[in-house]
Amino acid sequence: MSFINWSDIYSVGDPTLDGHHQKLFDIVNQLHDELLGHHREEAVANTIKALLDYSHYHFAEEERVMKAVGFPEYEGHKAVHEMIIRKLQDYEHNKAAGDRESTGELYTFLLSDWLWKHILEMDKKMAPYILGHSHKPGN
Template sequence: MPLFQWSGDYSVGVGAMDRDHQKLFDLLNKLHDAMIEGKATPLVADIIKELLDYTKYHFEAEEKLMEKVSYPGLSEQKNAHQKFIGSIEDYKDKADKGLSAFLSTSMSIFLTDWLKSHIGVMDKKYQKDMNAQGIT
């Protein structure tokens, strides 16, 4: 059962970013399922790496779009993105050390809360700027 389901409420009105966000939700659910099912530590570590890699890819693409439209909240977004990546890297380090059994609850809560607040609040703010410049 998914931990966190995508819904239209999280749409930021930019198709490419919505698809990326859906992929992040899918990776979060994949990670959560692996931890709940007690999958081996290497599998959990691999999923965390996949989540980290995709997050970096997404943030780079999102920030490029914000730069393109001269989005005034870009600096705030970059700071939030850097902090998030740092947190995921910390979780990855723990998983790489075989501590994934201790990550399940805290990591799931952190990721879910962050995605809900970041996408649902911060990212929604750039919709008007992007849509006004034809990015939908």
């Protein structure tokens, strides 16, 4: 059973970004399985790196879309992306240093800060701009 499941409530109205979010859910579920299954530290480290790498890729694409549709909260949204990357980098560093206590903090961060606050609140604010942009002639 998955730790977190994708549903349409997370949709931002763009199939590419929604696909990215689904991929991020998959990586988070993999990380959860590895942490609970007491997988080798190397496997966990590789999955954390995959989460960080994919987050960089996704955020760059999301920022490109925000600019293209004229999203007025672009700067603040980009700053939150940078904060998320820093937190993931900190977790990656702490985990590499043998910190086992930060796992609970990671779950709280992933579920609360990222999924609830970021996707369901911040990313959802983009949906009207994305949908409005995709219906303009020439798009």
